[in-house]
Amino acid sequence: MPPATAAERLLEVRRIYHEPDIERWPRAVQVLERFPDAERVEVASHQDIPGLYGNPGGVERWVRTKREVLVLGEKRSLQARPNGRSADFIAPSTSNGCAMACSYCYVPRRKGFANPITVFVNIERIAGYLARHAARQGPKPEPNQCDPVDWVYDLGENGDCSADALVSDNVRDLVDLFGDLRGAKASFATKLVNRDLLDWDPRGGTRVRFSLMPEPMAHRLDLRTSRIPERIAAVNDFVEAGYEVHLNFSPVVVHEQWLGQWAELFDQVDDVLSERAKAQLACEIIFLTHNEQLHEVNLGWHPRGEELLWRPDLQEPKTSHSGQANVRYRAGWKARWRDQLTDLLAERMPYCRVRYAF
Known part of the structure; x- marks a missing residue:
């Protein structure tokens, strides 16, 4: 029997919540036809689904909800x-939520509890808005940490585009769009190797950022994702397919053996990447920020991960711009750890430019 595909492993859609008159959008029809046996439930808004969002009982069905539920709605605010x-700009989302279940993910706390994929079906309006926005920018006046030449648009702030591509053609439409836009580039981070993307034609207009962390950490925290060796091995293939490929070393989780594990990861990456991949490589380094409410939720479905994420002995409180109670590593210690990690990267992978470390 052949191994399960990414779609088979992640999705077994049994229920689709959708806004009224959703089939007036061709993209909604595509998704409904892709999952013909799913129960359809009409709701007033994709943002307010009784029993799905804000339901404390949902913690017991965390992964099952992500596997079995989709939501279809219209993205009304385009900005x-x-x-x-x-990135220079965060693009209007074409989705929200994810089929994967990384225990540190900030997206679930915005809606409350398990947050499955929501597909925004008005892709034509979103793509049109982005094309007009990019045209208004004109040539980039000077290089910055996002890109030396192009205006960069992050497509996947609230989800994972590789997983979204299992559900609809939204991501492919945007990859096609940015392949034609002069002076603009799409970008998204991913923890899923979706090899269907290798058959597309990005024409250098899309940057894929594979997120990496040491395998022992990923085994505990990156649930329902592609394994770290698989992500590393995919870099060369995506470069050959016409994508720009960067790495996200994130989140950096500090523990007693953390620096040695990162050294092993850097050596693993160096051993696998082709010379062509190394020549175009850059990275981002992002240390963990956690959330008090998410910590309490995670204790109900994945407490082993919290042993690594919730470290009051190393962390300090930080109130987010939205008023949430976050925790981050203590500022003085974090600065020292950041320097240690960037020095280690420079030693093991001197060709890998750090776009930013936070």
Whole structure:
């Protein structure tokens, strides 16, 4: 028997919540036809689904919900928000939520409990908005940490585009769009190796950022994702297929053996990457930020991960811009650890430019 595909492993859709008159959108029809046996439940809004969002009992069905449920809705607010860190702009989302279950993910706490994939079906409007926005920018006046030449648009702030591509053609439409846009580039981070993307034609207009962490950490924290060796092995193939490929070393989780594990990971990456992949490589380094409410939720479905994520002896409180109670590593210690990790990277992978470390 052949191994299960990514779609078979992640999705067994049994229920689709959708807004009224959703079939007026061709993209909604595509998704409904892809999962013809799923129960359809009409809801007033994709943002307010009784029993799915804000339901404490949902913690017991965390992974099952991600596997069995999809949501279809319309993205009504279209705005490219300035960013300046990983990308110049955060593009309007074409999805929200994820089929994977990384225990540190910030997205579930926005809606409450398990957050399955929501597909925004008005892709034509989103793509049109992005094309007009990119055209208004004109040539980039000077290089920055996002890119030396192009304006960079992050497509996947609230989900994983590789997983979204298992459900609809939204991501492919945007990869095609940015392949034609002069002076603009799409970007998304992913923890899933979806080899269907290798058959597309990005024409250098899309940056894929494979997220990596040491395998022992990923085994505990990156649930329902592609294994770390599989992600590393995919880099060369995606470069050959016409993508720009960077790495996200994130989240960096500090523990007693953390620096040695990162040294092993850097050596593993160096051994696998082709010279062509190394020549175009850059990375982001992001240390863990956790959340008090998410910590309490995680204790109900994956407490072993919290042994690594919730470290009051190493962390300090930080109130987010939205008023949530977050924790991050203590500032003085984090600065020292960041320097240790970037020095280690420079030693083991001197060709890998650090776009930013946070």
